[in-house]
Amino acid sequence: MPDETLHLPLIHTLLERHKGSPGALLPILHEIQEGLGYIPDLAVPEIAHALNQSQAEVRGVISFYHDFRTAPPARHILRLCRAESCQSHGSEQLAAHLRERLQLDDHGSSADGSISLRPVYCLGACACSPALELDGQLHARVSAERLDALLATCREDA
Numbered sequence: 001m002p003d004e005t006l007h008l009p010l011i012h013t014l015l016e017r018h019k020g021s022p023g024a025l026l027p028i029l030h031e032i033q034e035g036l037g038y039i040p041d042l043a044v045p046e047i048a049h050a051l052n053q054s055q056a057e058v059r060g061v062i063s064f065y066h067d068f069r070t071a072p073p074a075r076h077i078l079r080l081c082r083a084e085s086c087q088s089h090g091s092e093q094l095a096a097h098l099r100e101r102l103q104l105d106d107h108g109s110s111a112d113g114s115i116s117l118r119p120v121y122c123l124g125a126c127a128c129s130p131a132l133e134l135d136g137q138l139h140a141r142v143s144a145e146r147l148d149a150l151l152a153t154c155r156e157d158a
Contacts (some may be wrong), residue, residue, distance in 0.1 A: 004040040011043050015050040025051060025061055029068060038069040041117040066107070066118070074109040074116035076154040083122040089129035090143075095119070097144050101151065115154050 014031050018024040029048060032039050039062055060150045062068045080098065082091055095106065096119055102110040109116040125131035128140030134150055142150075 004042050006039050007036055007042070008046070009037050011046050019050055025053070025058065029062065029065075033068060036071050038071055038151065041070065047073040074113050075157060076115045076135055077118060077133075078115055078150075078154075079118045079120045079123070081123045081125070081129070081131045082119045083126070085126035086123075086130040093141060094130055094132070094147055097147060101148075106135060112140070114157070116149065 006056050011032060012036075014028055023025075025047070028051075029039060032043055044055050044058050044062075047053075048058045051058075062070065078098070080086075080091060080095055082095065095117075102108075102115060102117065102136065104110055104117055106117060106119050120133070123131045123133055123138060125138055125140045129144050131138060131140045132142055132147075132150075133139070134154070139146070139150065
């Protein structure tokens with residue numbers, strides 16, 4: 001894991017830019033994650049101090065929003081829809097298949113760091129259920145076989 005102190009200049013630049021702006025916490029968190037790929041633990045006390053909030057308040061916001069990451073992301077992000085339409089067309093079975101195939105939980109990453117699994121509640125492809133998003137690209141009417149093919153392409157990139 002890289003030395004997180006290398007991230008401090010970016011964090012301080014963002015804090016200086018947003019300091020004094022009402023409701024600055026979410027924009028700061030989004031920009032840190034966009035710039036670094038995740039929100040490092042060392043950012044929390046810096047943000048709390050700059051915004052005159054407690055570290056618990058900052059950590060509470062980070063943990064409330066599931067799209068925030070506190071560890072570097074895997075090379076590929078797979079977001080599986082778990083909303084009603086996708087559930088009725090097999091997304092729960094796809095989730096079980098993923099958990100078994102990759103040996104992870106619904107918010108985990110594979111041991112080799114190639115794929116992270118994230119459940120989402122609607123990708124807007126209800127008419128084409130079940131759906132998933134892999135690295136920002138939507139895939140609809142996904143079967144276990146098609147899922148295996150997508151996983152294979154991720155493994156080939158490794």
